[in-house]
Amino acid sequence: MRPLFGPGRLLPGFRLSLGCAVLYLSLIVLLPLSGLVFKASQLSLAAFWDIASGERALASYRVTFGASLLAASINAVFGLIVAWVLVRYSFPGKRVIDALVDLPFALPTAVAGITLATLYAGNGWIGRYLEPLGLKIAFAPPGIVVALTFIGLPFVVRTLQPVIEDIEPEVEEAAASLGASRLQTFVRVLWPALLPALLTGFTLAFSRSIGEYGSVIFIAGNMPLISEITPLLIISKLEQYDVVGATALAVVMLLISFVMLFVVNGLQWWAATRHGTGAADGAPR
Amino acid sequence: MSRFIRQLCATLALGLCALPALAQLSLLNVSYDVARDFYKDYNPLFQKHWKALSGESVELKQSHAGSSKQVRAVADGLEADVVTMNQASDVDFLAEKGLVAKDYARRFPNNASPYTSTMVFIVRKDNPKAIRDWPDLVKPGVQVILPHPKNTGNGRYTYLAAWGFALRQPGGNERTAQEFVARLLQNAPLFAAGGRDATTTFMQRRIGDVLVSFESEAELIAREFGKGEFTVVYPSLSILTEFPVAIVNPVVDKKGTRKLAQAYLEYLWSPAGQENAAQNYLRPRSPEILKKYAEQFPPVRTFTVDEVFGGWNKAFPAHFKDGGSFDQIYQKK
Numbered sequence: 001m002r003p004l005f006g007p008g009r010l011l012p013g014f015r016l017s018l019g020c021a022v023l024y025l026s027l028i029v030l031l032p033l034s035g036l037v038f039k040a041s042q043l044s045l046a047a048f049w050d051i052a053s054g055e056r057a058l059a060s061y062r063v064t065f066g067a068s069l070l071a072a073s074i075n076a077v078f079g080l081i082v083a084w085v086l087v088r089y090s091f092p093g094k095r096v097i098d099a100l101v102d103l104p105f106a107l108p109t110a111v112a113g114i115t116l117a118t119l120y121a122g123n124g125w126i127g128r129y130l131e132p133l134g135l136k137i138a139f140a141p142p143g144i145v146v147a148l149t150f151i152g153l154p155f156v157v158r159t160l161q162p163v164i165e166d167i168e169p170e171v172e173e174a175a176a177s178l179g180a181s182r183l184q185t186f187v188r189v190l191w192p193a194l195l196p197a198l199l200t201g202f203t204l205a206f207s208r209s210i211g212e213y214g215s216v217i218f219i220a221g222n223m224p225l226i227s228e229i230t231p232l233l234i235i236s237k238l239e240q241y242d243v244v245g246a247t248a249l250a251v252v253m254l255l256i257s258f259v260m261l262f263v264v265n266g267l268q269w270w271a272a273t274r275h276g277t278g279a280a281d282g283a284p285r
Numbered sequence: 286m287s288r289f290i291r292q293l294c295a296t297l298a299l300g301l302c303a304l305p306a307l308a309q310l311s312l313l314n315v316s317y318d319v320a321r322d323f324y325k326d327y328n329p330l331f332q333k334h335w336k337a338l339s340g341e342s343v344e345l346k347q348s349h350a351g352s353s354k355q356v357r358a359v360a361d362g363l364e365a366d367v368v369t370m371n372q373a374s375d376v377d378f379l380a381e382k383g384l385v386a387k388d389y390a391r392r393f394p395n396n397a398s399p400y401t402s403t404m405v406f407i408v409r410k411d412n413p414k415a416i417r418d419w420p421d422l423v424k425p426g427v428q429v430i431l432p433h434p435k436n437t438g439n440g441r442y443t444y445l446a447a448w449g450f451a452l453r454q455p456g457g458n459e460r461t462a463q464e465f466v467a468r469l470l471q472n473a474p475l476f477a478a479g480g481r482d483a484t485t486t487f488m489q490r491r492i493g494d495v496l497v498s499f500e501s502e503a504e505l506i507a508r509e510f511g512k513g514e515f516t517v518v519y520p521s522l523s524i525l526t527e528f529p530v531a532i533v534n535p536v537v538d539k540k541g542t543r544k545l546a547q548a549y550l551e552y553l554w555s556p557a558g559q560e561n562a563a564q565n566y567l568r569p570r571s572p573e574i575l576k577k578y579a580e581q582f583p584p585v586r587t588f589t590v591d592e593v594f595g596g597w598n599k600a601f602p603a604h605f606k607d608g609g610s611f612d613q614i615y616q617k618k
């Protein structure tokens with residue numbers, strides 16, 4: 001164990017960079033969050049519980065976290081395929097498709113929401129074929145999943161790409177030459193290397209979805225108890241100038257997200273240690 | 286080093302002192318979202334008026350967004366000289382904070398609202414579902430499009446209009462009114478994010494049989510989608526929507542712009558200001574101008590929030606705060 005401070009570190013600049021990192025994180029992340037908790041602490045515990053466990057609030061947690069989980073799962077599957085295709089194969093228009101992946105990052109979310117709502121509405125390009133089949137997407141809970149899937153895609157793809165680039169095709173060839181079937185190659189060789197990054201991408205997409213407001217409100221329909229997301233309830237409190245009540249809901253979201261992120265990070269750690277690939281695959285966490 | 290810093294500070298302080306003297310006379314009007322067009326036309330009128338009156342040219346700045354967002358920004362320190370809102374509850378909030386006069390509604394004529402509008406029905410071409418009045422909106426099979434009744438000004442006016450109508454029917458009371466509104470909300474397939482979103486949903490995505498919106502919005506729809514695409518239906522009784530204006534006292538005192546702010550708001554009631562309202566399809570207060578544009582504004586029976594609900598400061602907590610009548614409708618299920 002090297003000492004934390006003092007001489008003995010090989011790389012210079014430790015104190016300066018650590019100081020910068022702590023200050024920066026405090027200003028950008030910790031300060032606003034502690035302000036939030038401080039504001040919410042003005043409520044008595046009973047009042048806090050009343051707000052946090054109201055019927056509408058509970059329904060909105062189900063919608064928000066359920067839709068986010070579903071959207072992140074869809075992105076995990078298809079994002080992996082997209083990342084794989086973009087790294088492993090070359091084909092005309094590859095660069096264009098690669099650039100397309102970033103689009104959800106750049107597009108204002110309200111624009112995305114309005115566009116998706118128009119596409120999936122009963123007379124939209126996609127909605128007109130789905131609605132006769134009884135599939136109502138826009139202005140129903142599935143619309144929320146669609147919006148969140150759109151928002152979350154780049155997180156999965158961009159996290160997986162460098163990892164897939166690191167897995168050399170020779171590894172697969174070696175596995176094949178040693179007599180592994182295609183399935184075995186995937187399950188035993190590729191999957192362990194991919195899993196930690198996939199989990200990271202999933203987590204990023206999931207966390208991004210939980211807080212998403214701009215795109216969802218235009219496609220959700222916003223019906224109480226059915227398609228109302230928690231951020232909408234927060235806005236609703238702000239519309240009543242009830243800032244403290246809004247922070248109470250925000251704190252609940254923060255707590256749930258924290259627990260979920262904690263669990264996913266635990267899973268990731270488990271995956272990394274179990275397969276012994278944690279250090280090599282360059283997973284951020 | 287420290288001398289350098291001291292010199293720098295001194296220079297900066299001097300520069301800051303000199304700034305107000307250099308700055309041009311300017312006024313910031315913080316307003317609600319859809320007032321953009323109105324003030325875009327009004328500001329040049331006032332600039333001309335002020336130039337003729339005092340010889341000064343004045344810079345007019347506008348800020349538009351959702352009204353309660355705007356009001357929160359002003360409360361948090363956005364230096365608005367005047368606020369022009371679409372709901373008294375928003376200005377009431379500033380009055381509570383001591384930023385505008387408690388009796389702001391009496392500082393200008395007509396409840397401090399230079400123009401009004403009312404909630405009307407917009408139905409599909411030739412009115413296929415024969416929608417004439419509020420009771421037609423609660424019939425089974427009729428889909429009503431409105432913005433979120435709890436979170437948007439537009440939606441709240443719709444909600445109160447329906448409530449007031451039910452209240453004024455024979456045998457109407459609070460209970461029947463809530464039932465009526467609950468049935469109306471059951472006919473809503475969605476709550477739009479805002480007024481314009483509701484319009485898009487109804488006109489472009491073709492969802493619903495009737496859109497409840499401001500009379501002034503109907504004209505904008507005509508410009509966008511063509512006059513023949515829809516029909517405007519005036520219900521037998523609707524709500525008079527008022528758009529209160531007020532001076533933000535601490536800001537004008539600090540900036541020394543009280544006289545300018547007063548003149549800016551007063552001019553809204555001048556013939557030119559009233560005419561501008563009419564041209565933007567907002568009902569002018571001036572009887573003469575209203576008469577001139579009579580074709581555009583058919584007579585309609587209305588009630589005000591003050592008459593039926595005892596003012597926004599009563600209506601808001603009773604209906605739109607958490608646990609209010611809107612929330613109760615959704616708790617019963």
